[in-house]
Amino acid sequence: MTLTTKLAWDDTVLPFQLDxxxxxxxxxxxxxxLDRILSQHDYPAPVEALVAEMALLTALIGQTIxxxxxxxxxxRGDGPIRLIATDFVAPKAPGEPAQIRAYASYDAERLxxxxxxxxxIGAGYFAILIDQGTDMTPYQGITPIAGGSLSTCAEAYFAQSEQLPTSFKLSYGRAQEPGQTESWRAGGVMLQVMPEASLEAQGAPSGEDGLLSAEDLIEPDKAEDWNRANILLQTADALELIGPHVAPTELLVRLFHEEQPRVFDAQPVGFGCTCSEDRVRQSLSIYSAKDIAHMTTDAGRVTADCQFCGKHYDFDPLTLGFEAEKAPDGSPV
Structure with a gap:
């Protein structure tokens, strides 16, 4: 495989169907x-690994919606790793990449x-939030932390909240090719039963903590197909998943050639952050002058840092809040 071929599949999500x-x-x-996401922070190894897994899940799930x-x-959990948050922002135009970003909050002393x-992570919850824009009501679905990985949490979410049997096979970590610097790579496959008008549980929930599992939702006449596809999925090894020497199309043939895989257009993905000075000002517009005074530093400025990309913002406090005395350009209001 040539370098050009390898690069063509870097940072992409390829949709497919098993006919x-x-x-x-x-x-x-x-x-x-992923390297860009993690280079914004200096996370300890356990936090890095979870952020990598969460970013990969986000890319897979975001492309299905x-x-x-x-x-x-x-x-969110009550353990040393308190929060992992990711965003997948849809492309602004066809052919442009989707944007992905992530960050984590943790207690270094307890980690x-x-x-x-x-x-x-401890006890807590896994949540998916979908925001379709200012004219739409945001959707939020929550399920308790379950299983032994973030991918099993996602599987439980889809079974419990969406009634869609779903499974994941993921791999991620630092990799280094001869003559190249070490970098993060991640790869994975998501399988999901095609959405139908309705799916009902076939019996009592069999998942952890009384939650539904994918198997609880599979109709008897489709159980063999689902089980066979997942058995084949589990034969994928880490190097096949993360590449770069096995293209996603080749991986699908290796795993599912008897399932008649059919691929669609790949979606490029890149690191991107939606923060901006205007967004920060908007978030502070709900505060009074007294509130803004409490946020003001000894140097007479209000500062903010983006948790996702680390960008630093610095403001004149008189330009902030609903009682602002100056416009952002410093002119009187």
């Missing part, structure tokens, strides 16, 4: 985008570098 099984899916590869603006994933990362 024999009536199952849809996505293959995602993140490298430069007819999105006008933004999909967000959040995990154990050698302990399993997922266990350090």
């Amino acid at each position: 024999r099984s009536d199952i849809r899916g996505r293959v995602a590869r993140l490298d430069t985008a 007819k999105l006008r603006w933004k999909l967000s994933l959040q995990v 154990e570098a050698s302990a399993p990362a997922f266990e350090q």
Whole structure:
């Protein structure tokens, strides 16, 4: 495989369908985008791993939704790793890349570098939020933290909240090719039963903590197809998933050649942040002059840093809040 071929699949999500099984899916590869996400911060290894997994899930899930603006994933827990948040912003025009960003909040004093990362989230919830724009009501779905990974949390969410049997196979980590610098790479496959008018549980929930699982929703006449596709998916190894020497199209043939895979146009993905000076001003517009005074530093400025990209904003306090005395350009209001 040539370098050009490898680069063609970097930072992409490839939709596909298994015609024999009536199952849809996505293959995602993140490298430069994931490196950009993680280079904005100096996370400890357990936090880095969870952010990488969450970013990959976000790319896979975001591409399945007819999105006008933004999909967000959040995990909140009572452990040392308190929050992981990601955004997937839809392309502004056909052919342009979707934008993805992520960040985490953690308690450095409680974090154990050698302990399993997922266990350090503790009890909490996994949430998906869909915001289709200013003229639409945002949607939010929540499910408890379950299983042993963020991908199992996502599977539980789709079973519980969307009644869509879903499974993931993911791989991520630092990789280095001869003559190249070490960098983050991630890759994964998502399988999902094609949405139908209605799906009902076939029995009592069998998932952790009484939650529905994918198997609970599979109709008996489709169980064999679902099980066969997932058995084949589990044969994928880490190097096949993250590439770069196995193209996603080749991976699908290796895994599912008897399932009649059919691919669609790939979606490019890149790191991007939607923060701006105007957005920060808007977020502060609800505060009074007294509130703004409490935010003002000894140097007489109000500052803010974007948690996603680290960009620093610096404001004249008299230009902020609903009692602002000056316009942003410094002229009297």
